[in-house]
Amino acid sequence: MRDAYAIILAGGYGTRFWPASRRARPKQFLPLAGKESLLQQTYRRVARLFPPRRIYVVGNAEHARLLRQQLPRLPRRNLLLEPVGRNTAAAVALAAAHLRAARRRGEEDALLAVFPADHAIRNPAKFRRVVRRALAAAAAEDAIIVLGIPPAAPHTGYGYIERGRPLKRAGSRPVYAVRRFTEKPDARTAARYLRTGRFYWNSGMFFWRLSTLDGLLRRYRPSTRATFARIGANPRAADLRRAYRRLESISVDYALAEPAAARGQLRVIPAEMGWSDLGSWSALADWLGPKAGAAHFFLDARGNFLHAPQKFATAVGVRDLIVVETPDALLVTSRDRAQDVGKIVDYLRAKKLGRLL
Structure with missing residues (x-):
């Protein structure tokens, strides 16, 4: 399998966890679901699959000290700091720019796995198995792979993914084409989705080749890609601040996954691993x-x-x-x-x- 890299998205302020989550110490840095913080739990899970040198963490510059304190094993160069938050599309594009710059010309295409820092998973072994399947699926074609969570209720706070026909198998799990990618429906629509048995919650965990991500950015967010190409892998702080002021604040879901689904370039793998995004109290x-x-x-x-x-x-x-x-x-x-x-x-x-x- 190609070189695989993990990107942990550790930005955000967790406003729905106020008053425990504050600007100086947001949700992902809090031990809400155990003795370790959510970020530390995520890093520990991911580190069972990727060596530290292949894990990148993207966070806000104002949390640099917290990030280094909580992740002492992360190589310093693998901590990517944003001057301001611009949602997940910018964070992923920043990590991709660093990886493109670090790889030698002619080197085999890399695989990327994107993980939110503030989710919880009850069954780490099942998590590892489905991540390996997703990486294998991403290696096999020019498409985005997303893990889909079987919905337990008609929740209106999640994005929903409607599966289409099965395309192949990744281990014991089928990989499905995606018919529709819908963000946060109302309660009646969510209930209708559940009755069909074809919908999954969007886990926010995405897998793709570096070349696939580059192509998606060129097609759907060319200005974002051009911004990071212009400033390079190690920009001065002032240049990075100026660049971020110009960036659109948009999620990976809206910026890349939705248009990719419309073009038939999105796949879903069902993932039963005891997952929660811990999105509210x-x-x-x-x-x-x-x-x-x-x-x-x-x-x-x-x-x-x-x-x-x-x-x-x-x-x-x-x-x-x-x-x-x-x-x-x-x-x-x-x-x-x-x-x-x-x-x-x-x-x-x-x-x-x-x-x-």
């Missing part, structure tokens, strides 16, 4: 289960999640509440409104309450 409560409140006391209370690490907390006669306490803030929300917590951060910005961000 409600998702974390579901992930941790009843043990999350083991240090607290509940009386005639069901479905509640209390995150108050420094205090004894109790709930009496209430249902489906999420309560999060930090030294300077308190959040109370219902489970079904946990997706809206990010709007609190918008309010704090508008009111210039920077000390709470």
Whole structure:
């Protein structure tokens, strides 16, 4: 198999995890689902498949110290720092530019695997198996491979992928053509998708050849590719800041996967590995289960999640509440409104309450 490289996307501010997630220490740096941070857990999983020299981490420059503290085994040159966040398409393009510059002329095409830093996976062995299958599928054709999660509910916070006909097999799993790639449908549409049995959640884990990614950027985001080609692999900080100011803020999903699906260049491999994107406090409560409140006391209370690490907390006669306490803030929300917590951060910005961000 060709040389394979991992790109861990460690930017973002995790606003839906306010007040625990703050600008100075966002969600991916927090030990929300275990003793290690989500970033450290992701790196540990990925490092079972890729040696450290073939793992790149893309993060925000303001988190450079945190990134180095939490990932001491990552080679310093493999930490790529963005001056400002411009969503995942820019982060992937930055990593691709570094890899293109590092590879010698005539060298065999590389394989790239993209992993979000803040997801959780219960079964690492199944994760490793499906990643190997996805890399093999990416090596075999000029296409994007995405891992699709069998949906457990009509969730409106995920992108949905409709599978088409099976094209081949990757180990014991079929690789499917993709009919449609849809971002975050409404509840009625999501329920209809589930009834068909043909849809998967978009995991945000993408696999492709370096040449495939380069071709996609040339076709769908030529200005982004040209920007990184112009500044080179080791730009001065001022040049990188100027370049990033001109970049569009757009995700890989919208920038590359959606148009690739429309042209028949997107494939999906079903991945059952116990996955969660931990996209909200409600998702974390579901992930941790009843043990999350083991240090607290509940009386005639069901479905509640209390995150108050420094205090004894109790709930009496209430249902489906999420309560999060930090030294300077308190959040109370219902489970079904946990997706809206990010709007609190918008309010704090508008009111210039920077000390709470």
